[in-house]
Amino acid sequence: MLRDVSMSTIYLLVTSIIYFLCTKIVFDNIFLTSKVVVDEEFHLAIGQAYCKYEYDKWDPKITTLPGLYLLSSFILGPLKKCSIYYLRSINIGASVLNFYLFYFLLKKYNNEPAWKNIFSAINIALLPPLYFFTHIYYTDVLSVTFILLMLLFHEKKNNYVASIFGFCSVIMRQTNIIWVIMIMGRLVLNEIYECSIKNENISLINFTKNFTSIKDTCMGIVGNFFKKSTLKFWLGLFSYISILISFVVFVVLNGSIVVGDKSAHKATIHAPQLFYFALFSGFFGWPIFATEIFNFIKFAQKYLSTIITTLVLCVLIVHHNTLVHPYMLADNRHYIFYIWHRFYAKYESFRYLIVIVYIFAIYVVMKKLWYKNDVTYAFPYTFCVIVVLIMQKLIEFRYFLVPYILFRLKLKNVTQESITLEFLSHVLVNILTFYTFFSKELTWSNYDYPQRIMW
Incomplete structure (x- = not known):
């Protein structure tokens, strides 16, 4: 037993070190490539001010409370390390800590071998939108x-x-x-x-x-x-x-x-956000979702009237409640801009044809989440995801991060093949994401430095 515990601890430590070193290489290259990424122009200025204990400064374009800047002040202020590099580096430390927290929670929620939980933890840490924000000051x-x-x-x-x-x-x-x-x-x-x-x-x-x-x-x-x-x-x-x-x-x-x-952030009712979250979950968790395709087909055959009713309801929601935020149409520095313009806006039929994919993804999320009728987690989770998402008009991948992570942590009996494919796909998407970031420059007339594409 002691030997097993020691080996699992070594695996955990070695994995975290490798993760940190690989992340540090990407981090340094992003720093050399771009000193300011999109909304960092607001965050970095206030972060540096707070780091110097100048708490009276603020930017009205910032819409969140000052937790990030206060933590920067507590950690970096005494060290007098208030440069952009050190402000951004706070998220690397948080990302490594998240890896450990993912592991401890996975260990709490299932009886899988340690190596399997470590593998799943690194997969969640590498979740492409989350992993990208590890390298900037968000x-x-x-x-x-x-x-x-x-x-x-x-x-x-x-x-x-x-x-x-x-x-x-x-x-x-x-x-x-x-x-x-x-x-x-x-x-x-x-x-x-x-x-x-x-x-x-x-x-x-x-x-x-x-x-x-x-x-x-x-x-x-x-x-x-x-x-x-x-x-x-x-x-x-x-x-x-x-x-x-x-x-x-x-x-x-x-x-x-x-x-x-x-x-720019008025509360509204935007039910299709739940569909976009289901699609997000199905895309990044596709190896796990793919194992449920035949089960969904059998379910649909058995409850055909329910599926048809759900399909009609979802189509009506898409038709009457699809909202488009001006930011999403104007800001070509985010992937959602290209996804929307090349699919949803260009082909109106696409909005309706993809509804069956939404229904499949929702089916998988609900089936996996309500494992053995665990209402003490599934019920409050479902309620809170609905509330937090449908009140957002703007579609941002960042809004789906916490709901997806809380879902992924609770998955049980995930196969070794699914975890391996999940890892490979996350790595591939991250490579493509950073390649696009480094190689593609956008010119905005109101900036004297090139803009780049991010999540």
């Missing part, structure tokens, strides 16, 4: 870090510490409040299970069809919950509620969830 990598820390400490039943990391995640990106709500929901459902379901042998899934029995069952669950729930649970719950209260106060005082330029 909030996404550190945002993921604090969400993972919150989730890990929650799984360790230390919700006080988890709530602190949850608060830090919100300071990074305001929309992370939804993942605090997810963890809080999971805490409540777990406590309900511990208090009533586990002890009373009552099923949350298979209710009887008799209304009176359903009502009695629910009353019994609620009664047991309040009778048997522990003080530790209530203190943990309050630690999350305190974050929600603070967030509500912030929104009321600020007048919006967005700081800075509110006009």
Whole structure:
């Protein structure tokens, strides 16, 4: 046993070192190629100001809270290392930490061999959109870090510490409040299970069809919950509620969830975002999704009327609720610009033909997520993904990162072949991404340096 633990630790350490060294090579080349990448022009200036303890400076074009800049100040300020290179390097450190957090959470969620979890952890770390942001000064990598820390400490039943990391995640990106709500929901459902379901042998899934029995069952669950729930649970719950209260106060005082330029990020209802997320998941997790093709065909044959109804509903949603943000049409520095113009905008029929792919991807996500009816994770996750995505008008791959990572971490029984193909495809996409970044220059009249294409 000791030998196995030692070997797994060595594998983990060696993998992280190789990952860091390879990332550092790419990082240095990006730094030599471009000192400012797209929105870094706003982030870097404020990051340098905070690093020098100039907390009174701000740029109204920044729409997120100053978590990234505050952390830069705490880490780099005492060292007086406030250059662009060191500001960007914070995300490399966060990325390596994320790799370890991915591994620990994968280990928590399944009984796979250590090497397999290490392999999956490196695959998630190499998720192309996430991996690209490792090399520049954006909030996404550190945002993921604090969400993972919150989730890990929650799984360790230390919700006080988890709530602190949850608060830090919100300071990074305001929309992370939804993942605090997810963890809080999971805490409540777990406590309900511990208090009533586990002890009373009552099923949350298979209710009887008799209304009176359903009502009695629910009353019994609620009664047991309040009778048997522990003080530790209530203190943990309050630690999350305190974050929600603070967030509500912030929104009321600020007048919006967005700081800075509110006009470009108005809340709306944009249901097709769920379809785009499903497509994102199917694309980057294709080796895993491909194993479900025949199962989906059998499901469709068995529940043909359900599939047809879903297909019609999705087509109606696409027709009536497809929204296009001006940024997406104008900014040719992002891949979504080219995807939209070359497929969705150029061929209107494409929007409808791809609906069946959306349905397949949603089927796989739901099937994998609701493994053995694990409602304590699947239900709050599903609810929170719907809420966080459909309120976004702008389509950005970054919005799908946390939902996909939380989905990928919970996958069980992933085959060695799927993990290997996942690794190879992530590496290939990253190579193509960085090749495009280094080789393709765009000229913008209001910039005296070339612009480049990124996620």
